[in-house]
Amino acid sequence: MPTTLTPAPAELQLAELAEANRPAQLPLLTRVCEMLAASPAVTHLLVRGSLVSGTADRLSDVDFVVGVHDRDLSAFASALDDLMTIAAGALLPGWRDTIVADLGGIGFVFLVQYEGKLQQVDLYLAPASQISALRRKVAGKMLLERPPAEITTTQIEQARTHITGLLSRPRSCTELLIEHLVLAVLLHKRIQRGQRFVAYAEWHLLHTATKDLVKAALAPASRFWGWYQLREELALTPIGRSCLADLDAAVTSPAVPTAADVDAALDRVIALTERACPNALDGLADAITAYRTYLELA
The missing domain is CATH 3.30.460.10 (Beta Polymerase, domain 2)
Incomplete structure (x- = not known):
């Protein structure tokens, strides 16, 4: 159209x-x-x-x-x-x-x-x-x-x-990266408003998006649902083990995040994307730079 x-x-x-x-x-x-x-x-x-x-x-x-x-x-x-x-x-x-x-x-x-x-x-x-x-x-x-x-x-x-x-339709790595960027904005709003319960829920969604991004990049044909068999499928390569370490850092973070926690998660997932599925960043570099600038000004 x-x-x-x-x-x-x-x-x-x-x-x-x-x-x-x-x-x-x-x-x-x-x-x-x-x-x-x-x-x-x-x-x-x-x-x-x-x-x-x-x-x-x-x-x-x-x-x-x-x-x-x-x-x-x-x-x-x-x-x-x-x-x-x-x-x-x-x-x-x-x-x-x-x-x-x-x-x-x-x-x-x-x-x-x-x-x-x-x-x-x-x-x-x-x-x-x-x-x-x-x-x-x-x-x-x-x-x-x-x-x-x-x-x-x-x-x-x-x-x-x-x-x-x-x-x-399964989401692509690019779509999952964009999900992280949007959820980070939502989480910053929840934190500023003191909406702890909603922040807890959206923080879990962000971790799930990280898991989905890792699976989409490294195990797109996985037969396992959700969080099952991640280590068995992903720990076979150095990149897989590195992504699992990132995911472990995410799920062991505080249940209700601070703004610094959200920023650290965003840095982590962008680095993960560069490592595991760099094509997901094609055409988004300038947009992500602008996005980070606007977040700093918020």
């Missing part, structure tokens, strides 16, 4: 949100909203979370549900990385969100550079055929609602097949 945008439609309802709530992220929300609404494939835009409830702070993310016509979902999802990079300033390809609740679609998290800060933009793509059911589960403010063209049963099945295939 091309990333060329047309002007945002007049039916985009931003005024009420702006009057009720003017968080620091409102200009970014407006920019992303206008960008998404300019695509004729987009049928609905719903903003949710703290930006709607009035509880946003300077660390809050911009969180959208994006309804996409079922026939266009596959093409739109494939073009989303380019769209967010070119039009919204995303530093990295989107992380396929494994934390968000299953609402019949696909979640992505983007790290966007905006006015000298690193901001988090969450986009949950949902087929237009699922929006009515989704709205019964999700509170938020509908900013765009335009009746989609007729949706056929074939298009519904095509969208469902695309979502199922994407969610079940």
Whole structure:
């Protein structure tokens, strides 16, 4: 799908949100909203979370549900990385969100550079055929609602097949590295807010991503699930033993991390990636340098 945008439609309802709530992220929300609404494939835009409830702070993310016509979902999802990079300033390809609740679609998290800060933009793509059911589960403010063209049963099945295939596809080393980068940003937010229980959960997710990265790099055909048989599969080579030592350092770290713990984990996983799957870093060197700079300024 091309990333060329047309002007945002007049039916985009931003005024009420702006009057009720003017968080620091409102200009970014407006920019992303206008960008998404300019695509004729987009049928609905719903903003949710703290930006709607009035509880946003300077660390809050911009969180959208994006309804996409079922026939266009596959093409739109494939073009989303380019769209967010070119039009919204995303530093990295989107992380396929494994934390968000299953609402019949696909979640992505983007790290966007905006006015000298690193901001988090969450986009949950949902087929237009699922929006009515989704709205019964999700509170938020509908900013765009335009009746989609007729949706056929074939298009519904095509969208469902695309979502199922994407969610079940094994993640590449590059995708797992991006997962680490996103989770590190999330963890820094939790630590600054004092959200110890959430930090504990996301810290475990980061360690699991490290394990998955090691297996994807060194044992992609593993027959074992999860954390089983790691030593038996990986300790056969010097690189494998080195990666196991990194993983051991991760799992023996404190249960609830400090900011320094998160930074050390990030340094460790980037070094691990350079050692075990250097191709995962292709094209990301400048982005990672910028990412580290924004983290230091946060």
